[in-house]
Amino acid sequence: DLRARGAVFVDELDEVPEGAMTVFSAHGVARKVEAAAAARPLPVIDATCPLVAKVHAEGRRYAGQGREIVLIGHAGHAEVEGTIGQIDGTVYLVQTIEDAQALQVTTPDKLAYITQTTLSVDDTRGIIAALKLRFPNISGPDVRDICYATQNRQEAVHHLAELVDLILVVGSKNSSNSNRLREIGAELGRPSYLIDDASALQAAWFEGIRTVGLTAGASAPEVLVQGVIEGLRQFGTVEIELLAGTPEDVKFKLPAEVA
Template identity: 55%
Template sequence: MSHSAACRPPLTVLLATPRGFCAGVDRAIQIVERAIQKYGAPVYVRHEIVHNRHVVERLKTLGAVFVEELSECPTDRPVVFSAHGVPKSAPAEAKARKMLYLDATCPLVSKVHVEAGRHFEAGREILLIGHAGHPEVVGTLGQLPDGAVTLIETVEDARAFTPRDPANLAFITQTTLSVDDTAEVVAALRDRFPAIAASHKEDICYATTNRQEAVKAVAARSDVLMVLGIANSSNSVRLAEVGRRAGGEAYLIDDAEGLDLAWLAGAAVVGVTAGASAPEVLVQGVIERLAQSFEVSIEEIDAARETVIFKLPKVLVS
């Protein structure tokens, strides 16, 4: 039997704003697109440019080739470093091999690299709050000599850490962490080491912070929350966690195909957001999928307005 409009139950979709692409992701994707326009295909990219399968697949069709290591790249084609940042060894190797490289590292990640260097020059022992193995963490650790930075993942790590000199410590953080979880780790560090130095400004970036605030507002009013993002996207995983902490059921899905309508049994209000590397077309896809089964009404929940834009490398603008 065909569902007439009368049969479809009503469903309110609360759209979190801001959601989706941040300025750093937008810039990184543009760098790959413009490099392909300027130099032709293939253009190599070291690591996924941003953590989203849909973005990566689209760039592959344009002529991007994704590799994990620089050694997989020929020397006669351009290579782009991903938005997450790279250890210092990457540009050094590219220079040694006389490669043309374009750095799509987010400027807010580069800012953390600068802070790390500043603390190191000042002779401080550095703690990096972040997730082991995430490319941003690998890149930040790789700014300084081995042993200069210690990774702290949890409050337990913060409590167990033994510094060389408690009066000479600093901490920096990954840009895509949970604001609330990080505050707990920082509180544990400050409790033990009141003199610990911090960055001039919060390392967790504006986009991560804004998306988490928007999710709290949406989750508070939703029966179920859908976060569009890939499981290896740190900021997307954090959005789902923040939603759960705000009291809601939250699901991280790649796209509309990952949506299980059984999750919506008895739901009247569904919140939808997207991580900083998830394209808006995926959000629209979820709304279309919901509209097949429900009488959907959409409400945008406004948090911060984002006006940040980062400049492209000069070589691509000419």
């Protein structure tokens, strides 16, 4: 746990004391945040996920071609705010198919889309299809920018729902990918709950339930998952079956500051 090791989490750069080592989260930050940190100056480790940085680069490239940008994502999400802040030019935020169908732009023939990396692949495909129908000349990367960890977990929940009576998702309430895992479970007809940790478990959930499926958001630490397994023991005997998932052997380089 980073807090136990002395890390302090802040939302705004002006909360950082002078001279304190500053880490930009995997969600990425806006250019103005980078500039403000450099101006103070603060020592910085940029831990932006390479997949997010790739979206930033795509957005800047499209904007450099004179295109307006459509960002498919969730309003208020840290990654979305960082991505918008990385692009010079007009960025339209689209969250749903209905948004795409109603979107009004200035240059419909010079348009490109990019995506938040932690969305549902299925939902994103639908929004992209709606954008292409409305703006036939739009450019974009299909769904290749969806985080592989997000996609793998969504596919695993589809399989899990066939085998269990109830699904638990360990993750933060403000995590897009964790919320989507819970939504997928519910859409597939299984009672599904998003929990931060074992303290959120409620006995009423498990009345008449024989088999529980447990998964976690992409950034949920394993210690929380293990804690939930232990927490389930208060409701009865727990026998664990681990389902094989898609191997994740992608390795990213460490940030240059700590490599």
